[in-house]
Amino acid sequence: MFNPKIASKLRALADRNWHIHTTYSTCAAPEMTPEHVLATADRLGLKSMALVDHHHPGDSHLDANLASLKSDVSRRPHRVEVILGAELSAYGIDRYAESLADIQAIDYRLYACNHYHVQSVAHPEQGWEHPDHPSPLGYKEHTLAILRKLIPSGRAHCIAHPYLGCYLSAYLDDVRAMTRLITNDELAELFALARRPYVAWEISTRHLIRDVPFARRYLDVGFEAGVDFHLGTDAHALCEIDPRPQVERLIEAMKAETVG
Numbered sequence: 001m002f003n004p005k006i007a008s009k010l011r012a013l014a015d016r017n018w019h020i021h022t023t024y025s026t027c028a029a030p031e032m033t034p035e036h037v038l039a040t041a042d043r044l045g046l047k048s049m050a051l052v053d054h055h056h057p058g059d060s061h062l063d064a065n066l067a068s069l070k071s072d073v074s075r076r077p078h079r080v081e082v083i084l085g086a087e088l089s090a091y092g093i094d095r096y097a098e099s100l101a102d103i104q105a106i107d108y109r110l111y112a113c114n115h116y117h118v119q120s121v122a123h124p125e126q127g128w129e130h131p132d133h134p135s136p137l138g139y140k141e142h143t144l145a146i147l148r149k150l151i152p153s154g155r156a157h158c159i160a161h162p163y164l165g166c167y168l169s170a171y172l173d174d175v176r177a178m179t180r181l182i183t184n185d186e187l188a189e190l191f192a193l194a195r196r197p198y199v200a201w202e203i204s205t206r207h208l209i210r211d212v213p214f215a216r217r218y219l220d221v222g223f224e225a226g227v228d229f230h231l232g233t234d235a236h237a238l239c240e241i242d243p244r245p246q247v248e249r250l251i252e253a254m255k256a257e258t259v260g
Contacts, residue, residue, distance in 0.1 A: 006219050007251045010203070010231070014247045017041075018050035018083065019110065019160065019202060019232025024065045025053040025087075029237040034072035036238060041080040044242045048081035050232070052110045055086050056118050057097045057127065062086060066106065083108045087160055089115065092129030093142070094149040103155065110202070110232075111156040113146045117167045136177035139168060143178075144186065151193050158230050159194075161204035163218070164211055179214040187221045200228040205246035207234065212257045215250065 021028040022037055034051070041049050051069060055062050066084060073082055085108025089097040103109055116139070119127040131138035143163060150156055163182055165175035172178065194201065201222060208215035222229060235241045 002216075002255045003220065006216075006223060006254070009223055010219075010247050010251060011244075013203065013229065013231040014243045015046060016048040016231060017046060017233055017235065017241060017243050018048070018052075018108070018158070018230040019087075019204065020049055020051050020235045020241060021053055021087075022051055022069065024069055025236070027054065027236060031238050032236065034069060035076050037241065038073065038076050038078040038080065038082070040238050040241050042078055046080050046241075048083065049241075050083040050085050050108050050110070050230075052085045052087040052108065055088050055097055056115070057089055057091045059097065062098065062102070085110055085157075087112055088155070089118075089128075090146050090150045090155075091115070091118070091127075093145045094153075095129060096155065100153070100155060109155060109157045110160045111150060111158070112160045113150060113162065114143055114164065114167055117170065130171070134171050136165075136172060136174075136181055139165065139172070139178045140181045144182075144190070147190055148193065151190070151199050152197055154197060156199050158200040158202055160202050160232075161207045161234065162201055163214070164204070164207045166207050166210055176211050176214065179211055182214070184217060184221050187218065188225060191222060191225045191227050194227075198228070200230045203229050203231045205231065205233050205243060205250050206240065209246065209250050209253055212250075212253045216254045216257060219254075 022032050022034050086106055087110045090111050090113045116128050131142035165178040168175045233240050233243050233246055
């Protein structure tokens with residue numbers, strides 16, 4: 001049976017969006033200029049948002065991009081609280097795209113641990129690490145091993161779209177086969193590991209809707225454990241900035257999955 005408290009907690013988070021990309025991410029739509037993003041957030045009445053452009057293995061100019069983004073944001077009056085950060089990469093077990101010293105000044109460090117589709121043309125040696133056995137079990141164990149190293153490292157403020165197999169479509173016939181293998185006990189173990197360094201976990205509405213059975217377990221276990229959840233839509237277009245429609249679709253999908 002669907003727990004209605006989950007719905008109320010999700011709705012309480014839906015006035016903020018802590019995962020938005022601007023045109024400083026090459027994958028973002030051309031309309032995602034900082035000016036347009038700020039105007040859209042103000043029009044929607046968002047309380048706060050985090051701008052977290054990608055820094056993949058082999059990328060450069062992280063500091064310069066953040067400085068330019070800060071300048072762009074400061075030039076436009078806005079009501080929404082803006083957190084400037086970056087979506088960084090834990091691209092293997094204890095492998096990172098930047099040194100710990102290089103990221104200390106970043107206000108919000110959102111770490112992706114499952115961008116398995118990312119490969120660096122300029123630096124092939126820095127392409128995303130894959131498990132020795134590319135099976136659902138292999139990817140599950142690899143993802144958990146990355147998280148067990150990352151969480152206590154002092155690098156991450158929040159884990160982006162954790163666990164989900166949405167980036168494995170080129171490697172697995174069923175991308176949800178991996179999340180089915182993750183037990184509730186393993187979720188609870190990693191949630192507990194993140195308490196001491198105060199690492200938050202993302203509720204990625206854009207991705208959880210693709211794996212509703214896992215979404216329900218992830219939220220059930222997480223809210224029960226008192227996890228610090230940050231809601232983000234992983235917006236790459238202006239129409240994705242408002243979390244509320246995605247939150248409602250996720251709630252309805254979880255209700256339907258429960259009935260089914």
